[in-house]
Amino acid sequence: MSQVVLLDNEAVRALRNPTHPKHRRVVAHAQVVAQRKRRAATIEVAVPSAVRVEAGWDRTASAWAFPNRLRITDIPLDSVHANTAASIRNRTGVPVADAHLGAVIQSEPADRITVVTSDPDDMRLVAGHRQIIVVAI
Amino acid sequence: MISVKAAWQGNGPSVWPSSTASLGGMPSDAMRSRSRNCTTGTWYSCTVQRAKAIERINHLLDNRGPETSNTSMRIPTALRDAAALAVQELGVAPSATALTAAALRAALEAAVMQAALDDHYERHPDARPNLGDLAVAAAELDGHPLAHEPGRIRQAAAEIVESHPDAGPDDVVLWAEARAHPAA
Numbered sequence: 260m261s262q263v264v265l266l267d268n269e270a271v272r273a274l275r276n277p278t279h280p281k282h283r284r285v286v287a288h289a290q291v292v293a294q295r296k297r298r299a300a301t302i303e304v305a306v307p308s309a310v311r312v313e314a315g316w317d318r319t320a321s322a323w324a325f326p327n328r329l330r331i332t333d334i335p336l337d338s339v340h341a342n343t344a345a346s347i348r349n350r351t352g353v354p355v356a357d358a359h360l361g362a363v364i365q366s367e368p369a370d371r372i373t374v375v376t377s378d379p380d381d382m383r384l385v386a387g388h389r390q391i392i393v394v395a396i
Numbered sequence: 397m398i399s400v401k402a403a404w405q406g407n408g409p410s411v412w413p414s415s416t417a418s419l420g421g422m423p424s425d426a427m428r429s430r431s432r433n434c435t436t437g438t439w440y441s442c443t444v445q446r447a448k449a450i451e452r453i454n455h456l457l458d459n460r461g462p463e464t465s466n467t468s469m470r471i472p473t474a475l476r477d478a479a480a481l482a483v484q485e486l487g488v489a490p491s492a493t494a495l496t497a498a499a500l501r502a503a504l505e506a507a508v509m510q511a512a513l514d515d516h517y518e519r520h521p522d523a524r525p526n527l528g529d530l531a532v533a534a535a536e537l538d539g540h541p542l543a544h545e546p547g548r549i550r551q552a553a554a555e556i557v558e559s560h561p562d563a564g565p566d567d568v569v570l571w572a573e574a575r576a577h578p579a580a
Contacts, residue, residue, distance in 0.1 A: 264537060277520040287525035287533035290513055291565055294530075296506035299499075328450050328512035330457070330505055373537050392539035 261301040263369040264292060266331070268356055269377035270396060271306060271314040274326050281377075281396045288375055288394070289329055305332040309344070309359035334363050347385050361385025447515065453508045457501065471496075528553035531568035542572050551575075 266274070266285075273281035274289065295302050306316070311333065316323055336344065336359055343362035348355065357378070364372055364386045373392040374382045382393050479492040489495035517524040525533070528550035535543040542549055552572035556563045563571075 262537075277516075277523050283523050283525055283529065284533070286513070286516070286523050287529040288537060289509075290525055291530055291533045291537055293506060293509040293513055294564065296502065296509060299502060324447075325512065325516050328454060328508070328515075330454060330509050371538075373539070392537070394536040394543075 260371060261369040262303075262371040262373065263367055264288065264302065264304045265360060265363060265372065265374045266304065266306045266310065267360060267374065267376040267378065267382070268310055268313045270375040271310060271316055271326065273396065274329075275314075275316070275323060284396055285375065303332055304329065305334050305363075307334045307340075307356070307359040307363045308336050309356040313354070313356040340366065347387075351381075351384050353381050353385055357381050357385055361387065364389050364391055443515070443518075446511070450508055450511050450515070453504060457504060457508070526553070527557060527563065527565065527568060530565035531572070534565035535569050535572075538569075540569060540573075542569065542576060545572075545576075548572050548576060 269281070270285050273279040273285045276282060289304065292302055292304055316326065318327055334340075340359060340362040343365060344355070344358040347353065347361040348358040351358075351361075353361070360374065360382065361384075364374070364382075367389075371392065372386075372389065373394060374386075375394045375396060376382045377396055379393045379395045382391065476492070479495050482488045483490070483492050483495055489498060528546075531549045531553050532543065532546045534540075535549060549568060549572045552575060553563075553568045556568055556571050560567065
């Protein structure tokens with residue numbers, strides 16, 4: 260079974276900042292992913308690029324060195340995702356980053372999708388009919 | 397400067413984790429090994445060297461270009477034959493080479509991720525999750541029903557380490573589940 264763990268803006272910010280109140284919590288999720296990878300589980304952590312923009316994650320900036328080293332995959336806002344995200348945004352009025360998250364969720368080929376988020380309701384809203392696991396931080 | 401070729405040949409700098417075992421949030425073997433090798437005076441250079449290695453490995457792993465190299469890597473004959481059979485009869489990969497490369501990539505990704513986490517824990521000890529934190533995270537990632545009862549999971553973590561100090565987060569969740577649903 261393949262699994263992808265998606266991070267929202269708050270999760271990304273928490274991961275970057277050791278003084279963030281949710282830092283240890285998000286690090287724990289990253290640690291579990293690392294341990295499962297070592298056991299050859301097909302699991303990865305990913306972040307939609309619009310979320311990265313919203314969180315201010317510049318991969319060339321030294322302030323982001325720790326998240327950069329965790330092999331968190333970028334999911335670009337390509338043409339197909341942009342169309343789906345626009346549709347989600349028109350329908351729900353969520354921010355652009357959440358709309359991109361929704362587009363990623365709806366097109367993600369992984370068997371299991373987990374979203375680490377501070378806004379569980381919006382994630383369920385943008386997921387549409389796709390079954391997701393929501394981790395509220 | 398880290399020589400990739402030297403490391404591949406087995407005489408490179410000791411920047412490669414000897415093991416990435418870090419169950420239950422305990423320090424990994426690689427970290428303990430590093431602590432032994434780095435004196436106070438060389439701690440800074442060790443840390444910088446290691447951080448550079450992590451970044452370099454990540455950069456190399458990100459490069460999925462078509463360039464390939466022949467290697468003189470020796471692997472056990474039985475392992476080679478098992479891989480060939482698995483490709484031929486089980487269709488696990490297009491070729492034994494692809495199977496080997498995929499396994500190596502997965503191992504390296506896991507190792508570099510753990511190395512980055514270990515470095516972070518060394519710089520920020522408060523960021524290190526304990527076994528209870530990890531077990532709660534594991535339950536949450538899987539959507540386990542007990543994820544909504546973190547207190548029960550933390551209690552299970554506290555109990556299990558007394559008899560099984562090497563228990564991992566999934567062991568704790570299993571134990572918590574067994575405690576939550578005792579046999580009739």
